[in-house]
Structures are given as C-alpha cells and as structure tokens.
Amino acid sequence: MKGVVFTEFVDFVETKYGLELVDLLFSNCQLESGGAYTSIATYDVKELLQLVGELSRQTDVSPSKLVVEYGRHLFRFFARTRASMMSHLSSCEELMASVENQIHVDVRKLYPDAELPSIKFERVSDLQSKVHYQSARPLADLAEGLILESVVHFRDPITVVRKDLPPGDGCIAEFVLTRNV
Amino acid sequence: MPDGIYQRMFEREREARKRAEELLESMSLELFAAYTQLKKSSEELFTIFRSVTDGILTFDSTGIIETLNPAVERIFGYANEELVGRNIAMLLPNRELEFPLDDSFWLNRCSEVQPKFSTQGLNAKGKVFEMELSVSRASQAGREFYVWIVRNTQQIRSIERKIAVSQRLEAIGQLAAGMSHEINTPIQYVHENTKFLRDAFEAMESVLSQVEHHLSSDPTEEPSTLSNRFRELFGGNRLAFFRTEVPRAIAETIHGSNRVTSIVQAIKEFAHPGNNEKTALDLNHAIASAITVSGNHWRSECEIETNLDPNLPMTLCHVAEINQVILNLLINACDAIVENPMQASRPGKIVIKTWHEAEFVKLSISDNGMGIKRENLDRIFTMFFTTKAVGKGTGQGLAMVHSIIVEHHGGNIDVVSQPGEGATFIISLPQSL
Numbered sequence: 001m002k003g004v005v006f007t008e009f010v011d012f013v014e015t016k017y018g019l020e021l022v023d024l025l026f027s028n029c030q031l032e033s034g035g036a037y038t039s040i041a042t043y044d045v046k047e048l049l050q051l052v053g054e055l056s057r058q059t060d061v062s063p064s065k066l067v068v069e070y071g072r073h074l075f076r077f078f079a080r081t082r083a084s085m086m087s088h089l090s091s092c093e094e095l096m097a098s099v100e101n102q103i104h105v106d107v108r109k110l111y112p113d114a115e116l117p118s119i120k121f122e123r124v125s126d127l128q129s130k131v132h133y134q135s136a137r138p139l140a141d142l143a144e145g146l147i148l149e150s151v152v153h154f155r156d157p158i159t160v161v162r163k164d165l166p167p168g169d170g171c172i173a174e175f176v177l178t179r180n181v
Numbered sequence: 182m183p184d185g186i187y188q189r190m191f192e193r194e195r196e197a198r199k200r201a202e203e204l205l206e207s208m209s210l211e212l213f214a215a216y217t218q219l220k221k222s223s224e225e226l227f228t229i230f231r232s233v234t235d236g237i238l239t240f241d242s243t244g245i246i247e248t249l250n251p252a253v254e255r256i257f258g259y260a261n262e263e264l265v266g267r268n269i270a271m272l273l274p275n276r277e278l279e280f281p282l283d284d285s286f287w288l289n290r291c292s293e294v295q296p297k298f299s300t301q302g303l304n305a306k307g308k309v310f311e312m313e314l315s316v317s318r319a320s321q322a323g324r325e326f327y328v329w330i331v332r333n334t335q336q337i338r339s340i341e342r343k344i345a346v347s348q349r350l351e352a353i354g355q356l357a358a359g360m361s362h363e364i365n366t367p368i369q370y371v372h373e374n375t376k377f378l379r380d381a382f383e384a385m386e387s388v389l390s391q392v393e394h395h396l397s398s399d400p401t402e403e404p405s406t407l408s409n410r411f412r413e414l415f416g417g418n419r420l421a422f423f424r425t426e427v428p429r430a431i432a433e434t435i436h437g438s439n440r441v442t443s444i445v446q447a448i449k450e451f452a453h454p455g456n457n458e459k460t461a462l463d464l465n466h467a468i469a470s471a472i473t474v475s476g477n478h479w480r481s482e483c484e485i486e487t488n489l490d491p492n493l494p495m496t497l498c499h500v501a502e503i504n505q506v507i508l509n510l511l512i513n514a515c516d517a518i519v520e521n522p523m524q525a526s527r528p529g530k531i532v533i534k535t536w537h538e539a540e541f542v543k544l545s546i547s548d549n550g551m552g553i554k555r556e557n558l559d560r561i562f563t564m565f566f567t568t569k570a571v572g573k574g575t576g577q578g579l580a581m582v583h584s585i586i587v588e589h590h591g592g593n594i595d596v597v598s599q600p601g602e603g604a605t606f607i608i609s610l611p612q613s614l
Contacts, residue, residue: 023186026193036196040204 001045001137002114005074006037009048012073013055025054042113045137064141071145072152079153092150092158093177096131097121117143131175138170147175236331239319242287244269247326256312256333258305269329274303287316287327299334310335341584362477363444367437374430374437381427384419447473450504461495462503464535464542464610471507472533479515483529483548490535496542496610502585503610509578510546510606517550517604540612541592547605553598561596586610 014022026035029050033043052070056063079086085103089095099119107114117135124130133143144162151158157180165172230237236253240246246264254260257272264271297315304310313332318325392411447470472485479485496503511531518529532547553561562583586592590610598604 019186019190023189026189034193034196036193036200038197038201038204040201040208 001043001048002039002111003037003041003043004039006043006048007039008074008077009051009070010035010037011077012070013051015073016069017055017059021055021058024058025051028054045139049138067139067141068145068148071142071147072149073145074142075146075149075153079149090154092147092154092156093121093123093129095150095154096129096147096177097123119143127179127181129177131177133173133175135171140164140170140173143173144175147177151177236329236333238264238269238329238331239326240269240329241324241326253331256304256331257302263305272302274301274309287318297330302331302333311338344581360444360448360474360477363473364441367440371434371437371441374434377430378427378434381423381430385423444473444476446470450500459497460500462498462500463493463495464503464544465489465491465493467500467504467507468533468535468544471504471511475508475511475515478512479531482515483518483531485531485533488532488534490537492537493535494537494542494612496612498590498610499585502589506582506585506608507544507546509582513578514546514548514550514604517548517552519550521549521551521601523601537612538609541609542612544608544610545605547603549603552600552602552604553596554600558596558598562594 010022013025029035029047031047031050033047037043052063052066055066059066085106086095089098096119100121104116104119107116115136117133117137117139120132122130122132131147133140140162144160147160151160159178159180161176161178163174163176164170165174230250233250234252236250236256238246238249238253246267246269249261249264253264257264297313300312300314301309302312311334313334315330317328319328320326450470468487468489472487514531515529518531521529527549530549534545536543561579583594586594586608592608592610595607596604597607
C-alpha cells in the first residue's frame with residue numbers, strides 16, 4: 001500500500017490524539033518498517049491494520065469508526081494537495097464516476113505497481129446512484145470515510161447508505177448515494 | 182511530554198528521509214533509463230516518419246495542416262513551412278467543388294469506410310496529378326485529428342512503365358539467340374543461292390560473250406554451223422539445268438529476304454518503346470509478330486495453331502504493352518509444355534484464338550502443358566510468385582500481364598486449367614473504338 005496512506009494516518013493520529021499516542025502506537029506495535037514512513041515508498045497493509053487495532057485499544061473507539069474517520073481526514077488531504085485533479089468536478093457523483101477511468105488511470109501512470117480497489121459507479125436514477133467497492137484489502141471503512149467527506153467537500157445534499165456484501169469481511173461493499181429533495 | 186519521544190520521532194523521521202532518498206535516487210535512475218529508451222524510440226519513429234516514401238500528413242478537424250514528412254514536400258513541391266498552418270484544401274484541385282472540407286467530408290473518407298481511394302492532388306506548380314489516398318482519424322490526449330497517407334500514383338505508373346520497358350527489352354535479350362538463328366537460316370540460303378546465281382551468270386557470261394563475238398565476226402555463217410556452235414556451248418543438259426535452277430534460286434532468295442524482313446519488322450514492332458497514348462492495334466497482327474519473334478523458342482517444342490477472327494475490330498491500347506502480354510503468355514505456354522512430364526508421349530500444341538463479343542476483343546492462348554495446380558490458381562498473378570525453377574522465372578511476368586490488362590486497359594484476364602492437361606488464358610480488352 002502506498003506510503004501516503006501511512007504518513008497521513010500518522011498525521012491523523014497526531015492531529016486528533018497527540019504525539020504521545022503516536023509514539024505509543026509505534027512502541028507497542030513493533031512494526032517491520034519501524035514506523036519510518038515516507039509517502040513515496042510502499043508498505044504492507046498489515047502495518048496499517050496493526051496500528052488501527054492498537055489505536056482502537058488505546059482510545060476505546062472501534063476500529064471501524066476510526067478508519068471511517070481516517071478516510072475523511074485522507075479525503076481532506078487529497079482535496080488540499082491534489083486539488084487540480086478535482087477542480088473540474090462539481091459533485092460527489094461526478095467524482096465517483098471518474099475514479100475508475102480517470103483517477104486510477106493517472107495513479108497507475110505514476111505507480112504501475114499500485115494495487116487499487118475497483119470502484120464501479122452506477123447511476124440508478126436522477127436522484128440515486130450506487131458505488132460498488134471491491135478490494136483485496138478489508139478497507140470498506142476507508143472507502144466510506146472518503147465518500148462521506150467528498151459529500152461534505154462538494155456540499156452535496158446526499159445521504160450515503162452502506163451495505164456490506166458477502167463475505168462480509170470489509171472487502172466488498174455497496175454505497176447508495178441518494179440526493180435529498 | 183515524556184522523555185525520549187522527540188528523540189524517537191527524530192530517529193523515525195531520519196530513517197524515513199534516508200528511505201525516501203534511496204527511493205528517489207532509484208526512481209531517478211529508472212526515469213533516466215525510461216527517458217533514454219523513449220528518446221531512442223522517438224528518434225527511430227521520427228527517422229521512419231522522415232524516410233518513408235509515402236507522404237504522411239496530419240491535419241485537425243478544420244483542415245489545418247499540423248505535421249508532414251519530407252515525402253509530402255516531394256510529392257506536392259511545397260516546403261514544410263509553406264504547408265503547416267494552412268488548409269488541406271490547397272493540396273486538392275476543384276476546391277470550390279469540394280468545400281467545405283469539414284469533419285464529415287473526411288469522416289466519409291476514413292479508412293474504415295474507404296481503405297484507400299484514388300483522387301487528384303494539386304502541386305505547388307498548379308499541376309494536377311493522380312494520387313492514392315488513405316485517410317484515418319486519430320486521437321491523442323483527447324484531441325482528434327486526421328492522418329493522410331498519400332502516394333503519387335502518376336510517379337508509380339511512370340516507374341511501372343519503365344519496368345515494363347526493361348522487361349520487354351529483357352525478353353528480347355532472352356530471345357536474341359533464337360532470333361539470330363531465325364534470321365541466320367534464311368540468310369544462309371540467300372547467300373548460297375546468290376553464290377549459285379553468280380556462278381550461273383559467270384557460265385552464261387562466257388556463252389553470251391561467244392554469241393556476241395560470233396554475231397560481230399561472221400554474219401554470213403550458215404545456220405546449221407551456228408546451231409552446232411550453240412550446242413557446243415550449252416553442252417548436254419546445261420541449259421535445262423540453268424532454266425530450272427535459276428528461277429528456283431531467285432524465288433528462294435526472295436522468300437529468304439522476305440522472311441528476314443518480316444522477322445526484323447516483328448522485332449522492331451515488339452521493341453518499340455511506345456508512348457503514353459493509346460493507339461489502334463490489330464491484335465491478329467500482334468499475335469503473328471509474337472509468333473515470329475519467339476519462333477526459335479517454341480518451334481522445336483510444339484506446334485502453334487491459330488484460329489484468328491478475320492473480322493476482329495481494332496482495339497485501342499498501349500501497343501508495346503499488349504505485345505509484351507502476348508509474348509509472355511506464349512513463352513509461358515511453351516515452358517509449360519517443356520516442363521510437362523507427359524511431353525515425350527504427347528506432342529506439344531499451343532492454340533491461339535481471337536474473337537469479339539459485344540464491346541470486347543477476346544484472345545485465348547491454350548497449351549497442353551503441365552497445367553496449374555488448383556492451390557496456385559489464385560496466386561499466379563501475384564508479384565514474385567513463381568513455380569518455375571530458381572533462375573528460370575522471376576514471378577513478375579504474369580503480375581505484369583495482369584497489371585497491363587486490368588489496370589492499364591480496364592480489361593480482364595481469366596485462367597482455366599486442368600493440372601497435367603494444360604491451361605488456357607483468356608483476355609478481354611475493350612474495343613474502345
């Protein structure tokens with residue numbers, strides 16, 4: 001998994017819980033990388049799951065809730081640092097529709113070895129659309145956080161309902177986006 | 182803040198920086214290698230683009246020329262800077278008829294609809310010329326544009342004509358040995374008969390001088406004495422011999438010289454370079470010339486039977502090219518007979534027929550040679566396809582025949598064959614008269 005997900009996770013923990021908790025997480029997790037993350041490297045997703053598990057233990061907040069929260073943080077980071085990639089988009093649906101055919105295409109140009117999830121967008125009606133998430137990693141929570149924050153970013157009056165799909169391990173999920181009339 | 186936190190954070194940051202530097206260096210090397218490879222590929226592609234003999238030109242959907250290769254400069258006679266930024270319409274005649282050359286105009290001419298088509302081009306000197314064009318639509322980074330691949334077919338026709346001339350001269354070269362024999366035989370008996378006539382005249386000269394002497398010396402001599410003297414002079418059957426042999430020698434000599442004249446005339450007609458204009462041709466006469474020119478090639482291998490339509494209309498054609506076609510087919514027929522393993526038990530025969538149907542003049546050349554295998558029938562008119570032994574055939578003869586009949590004359594050529602039994606080539610040429 002790309003290093004930026006790890007460096008931003010550290011930034012998220014430090015911003016929300018402070019530097020001491022970051023230090024505690026690294027001390028308790030005994031990570032293979034030692035926690036010396038750089039955004040241009042690639043790390044095993046297990047390290048992220050280890051850190052989330054430890055953060056959950058230390059904060060008493062469920063891992064799922066933490067990862068959704070981190071997804072929101074990550075979206076804000078992308079919106080700030082990759083603004084040009086989103087400048088031509090005006091809604092959450094447009095963003096979701098462009099993930100697979102534009103954003104992931106560009107990511108693969110930069111990182112040919114990137115293992116990206118499949119994000120399929122389907123417009124059901126004028127008011128409703130569906131985003132089908134599928135990944136080799138159990139990060140449906142992260143996808144949820146990203147989608148929720150994109151709704152905030154575009155100031156869209158949209159309600160997001162998540163439905164986990166079998167086998168229910170967080171690798172496959174469907175998000176129904178409904179515009180509030 | 183507990184002790185050591187900043188120290189550990191510093192250590193992690195330092196490690197992260199070192200890792201990032203290593204990665205950046207590695208990426209930088211990869212990037213350099215990729216750039217080098219890309220530059221090499223780009224240079225190779227650019228070299229190909231610049232060196233191809235077909236013109237390659239791109240223009241946008243409004244017809245504005247963007248890029249072109251040197252072949253376009255050669256074909257149209259403009260420099261690169263005279264074309265880039267100008268409208269493609271300047272390279273086409275009758276612009277007022279084809280305007281607007283908009284997107285739909287080119288879309289209808291794209292290679293999916295028309296793989297390639299013939300049209301006219303307009304060069305820098307204002308001269309209209311024939312060209313072959315293929316148009317394709319391309320897209321790069323969301324930008325649509327058109328690609329022209331253009332070929333000056335007028336130049337190709339000119340090169341084809343030069344090849345046809347050299348082929349014809351090559352054929353004449355190959356036949357030269359045979360033709361010299363053709364000429365040598367009548368020349369030999371012309372020579373022998375002339376020598377005989379010279380000797381005969383010398384003998385007659387002595388008789389005539391004695392007759393002259395007698396007439397001038399004694400005009401009163403008795404007729405009986407005179408008869409005796411003549412009998413002496415013409416002794417035995419000498420007079421009868423001369424009276425029989427001299428006219429025969431003269432006739433043979435005239436026949437021999439006529440034969441030489443007809444061979445020379447046939448060679449002259451055959452070797453005539455022709456010109457770009459079509460002229461009226463008597464196909465029967467052309468067949469007779471080809472039979473004469475190739476006489477030594479076929480005479481020892483087969484007989485030729487002709488069945489020529491006496492009312493055959495003249496046909497408008499490039500005479501030299503049609504001569505080449507007839508000779509090629511005749512020699513091929515003869516070669517097929519020679520190569521036929523059955524030849525020993527079956528005398529070789531070539532049958533040439535002419536007739537006319539509707540607006541077409543028809544010619545067929547049949548042989549009872551080895552025939553053409555079924556799997557080769559579709560390929561015999563393909564350039565460089567040959568079943569002859571190495572060094573015997575170049576595979577250009579029938580391709581040239583097809584090109585001459587179909588492309589240059591709007592005619593048609595068919596072949597019917599039964600392997601082992603022989604083949605018949607049937608040519609249709611428009612009368613156009």
